[in-house]
Amino acid sequence: MRPLNRTTRRAQRDAPGAPEPARDSEGTPASNPAASSAAATRDLVAAAVPVALAVGAYGLSYGVLAVAAGLSPAVATLSSIIVLAGGSQFAFVGVLALGGNPFAGAVSGLLLNVRYVAFGLAIARALPGGSFGRRALDSYLIVDESVALALGKAGPMPRDPAARQEWSGEVVRRFRVVGWSVVSAWILTTAAGAYGGQLIADPELLGLDAAFPAGFLALLAPWLRTPRGRTAAAIGVALALGLTPFAPPGVPIIAASLGGIIALWVPVRTEHGEATT
Amino acid sequence: MTILALVALAVGTYLMKAIGPFAAAGRELPPWLDRLSNLLPAGLLAALVATQTVVDGTSLVLDARIVGVAAAAVAVALRAHFGVVVLVGAAVTAGVRALGWG
Numbered sequence: 001m002r003p004l005n006r007t008t009r010r011a012q013r014d015a016p017g018a019p020e021p022a023r024d025s026e027g028t029p030a031s032n033p034a035a036s037s038a039a040a041t042r043d044l045v046a047a048a049v050p051v052a053l054a055v056g057a058y059g060l061s062y063g064v065l066a067v068a069a070g071l072s073p074a075v076a077t078l079s080s081i082i083v084l085a086g087g088s089q090f091a092f093v094g095v096l097a098l099g100g101n102p103f104a105g106a107v108s109g110l111l112l113n114v115r116y117v118a119f120g121l122a123i124a125r126a127l128p129g130g131s132f133g134r135r136a137l138d139s140y141l142i143v144d145e146s147v148a149l150a151l152g153k154a155g156p157m158p159r160d161p162a163a164r165q166e167w168s169g170e171v172v173r174r175f176r177v178v179g180w181s182v183v184s185a186w187i188l189t190t191a192a193g194a195y196g197g198q199l200i201a202d203p204e205l206l207g208l209d210a211a212f213p214a215g216f217l218a219l220l221a222p223w224l225r226t227p228r229g230r231t232a233a234a235i236g237v238a239l240a241l242g243l244t245p246f247a248p249p250g251v252p253i254i255a256a257s258l259g260g261i262i263a264l265w266v267p268v269r270t271e272h273g274e275a276t277t
Numbered sequence: 278m279t280i281l282a283l284v285a286l287a288v289g290t291y292l293m294k295a296i297g298p299f300a301a302a303g304r305e306l307p308p309w310l311d312r313l314s315n316l317l318p319a320g321l322l323a324a325l326v327a328t329q330t331v332v333d334g335t336s337l338v339l340d341a342r343i344v345g346v347a348a349a350a351v352a353v354a355l356r357a358h359f360g361v362v363v364l365v366g367a368a369v370t371a372g373v374r375a376l377g378w379g
Contacts (some may be wrong), residue, residue: 002339013368026335027336028329030346042338047359048361049372050359050360050363051359052362053363054359054360058304071279075279075280075283078283079283080285080289081288082283082284083283083286083290084287084290085290087325088286088290092282092283096279101282102278102279102281102282102283103278103282103285105282105286106282106283106285106286106289109290110285110286110293111291113290113293113294114293115321116290116293116294117293117294117296117297118317118318118321119294119297119303119317119318119321120293120294120295120296120297120298120301121296121297121310121314122297122314122315122316122318123297123298123313124297124300124301124302124314125297125301125306125311125315126300127302127303128302128303129296129298129302129303129304130302130303135295135298135299135302136295136298138298138302139291139294139295139297139298139299140291140294142294142297142298144322144325147318148296148318148322151315151318152318156327157311157315167350170292188357204374205374206367206371207341207345207366207367207368207369207370207372207374208367208368209329209342209370209373210330210341210345210346210349210366210367210370211363211366211367212329213325213326213327213329213330213346213349213364213366214345214346214349214362214365214367215359215362215363215366216322216325216326216328216329217326217346217349217350217362217366218349218352218353218355218359218362218363219322219359220318220322220323220326221353223316223318223319223322224319228316228319229316230319230321232316232317232319232320232323233319233320233322233323233348234323235320236319236320236321236322236323236324236327237323237324237326237327239320239324240323240324240327240328241327241328241331241332241337243378244328244332244335244336244337245335245336245337248337252324253321253324253325253328253329255324256321256323256324257320257321258319258320259316259319259320259321259323259324260313260316260317260318260319260321261313261316263316263319263320264312264313264316269355275301276329
């Protein structure tokens with residue numbers, strides 16, 4: 001299924017209006033393109049649905065809390081459409097709930113979101129670039145889950161140009177499918193929590209606050225299986241927890257990106273250490 | 278004023294997300310930057326796991342979440358599916374709270 005997808009992508013880029021059969025003339029090994037693309041779709045759905053459900057649980061809690069903090073249900077829903085970064089939205093309504101200045105809430109939210117510069121650079125290696133609109137849409141889809149799941153599942157970027165193109169196609173497809181699933185789940189469940197919050201039990205009673213770190217841990221897993229990834233993660237944890245009591249919210253997370261920078265220079269004893277970082 | 282602050286948060290967040298796709302996509306990056314962008318998510322995701330597990334506001338606390346996330350870690354080590362990991366994390370946390378801790 002991979003060769004098929006790669007040639008499809010190439011065909012689309014070279015000739016946007018190219019007729020469908022053009023792909024088969026390149027001699028794809030797939031004997032039944034319809035069946036293999038169905039399998040690829042199943043694979044993507046299997047990856048996207050659980051993530052969307054977990055994000056949905058978080059979105060439901062956010063909708064409930066945002067209204068409790070004083071936002072109208074409409075503004076709460078709007079916030080999920082235009083901000084689309086869960087942690088910063090929780091920080092924002094958290095400040096409002098304490099009676100703080102909304103701009104202080106926006107600043108702490110922005111600090112939390114500086115990490116998206118790093119996530120954006122990480123996924124940009126696979127993105128084809130393209131028109132302004134395409135880049136603008138891809139930017140909108142950058143959330144923790146879409147980047148981590150796309151890059152984590154696909155493994156390290158191959159050096160060989162042909163293999164790299166295949167790798168990019170795989171990563172981008174996963175990024176966009178998971179991205180749209182997360183975006184729609186986040187917005188819809190925010191609305192559900194905001195408009196129907198009174199019907200839902202206390203989110204903490206259901207353990208929903210632990211659903212998120214558990215999900216992030218699952219997203220982190222592919223990195224934990226490489227020596228450099230483990231080093232980056234360990235330094236990230238130490239920096240984040242060490243700074244939490246002293247630094248403003250968001251700063252500990254940003255500092256954790258130093259984990260990746262330091263891990264780059266730490267020698268690791270493994271024959272494929274380089275390839276796995 | 279709340280709406281204005283919300284719009285500022287949205288615009289600032291979007292601009293930060295857009296740096297990668299607009300400045301680096303479809304372009305050959307120097308190898309060190311390439312390897313760095315691959316490692317950055319590891320530090321960031323690990324920090325998110327840690328802070329969401331043991332941080333409350335600006336203080337470190339141990340409550341039911343740590344038990345739930347530890348159970349989720351076991352599920353990850355057993356290579357359980359993403360949905361299973363999340364369910365285990367939430368369910369164990371809820372169970373520990375039901376028993377009266379955290």
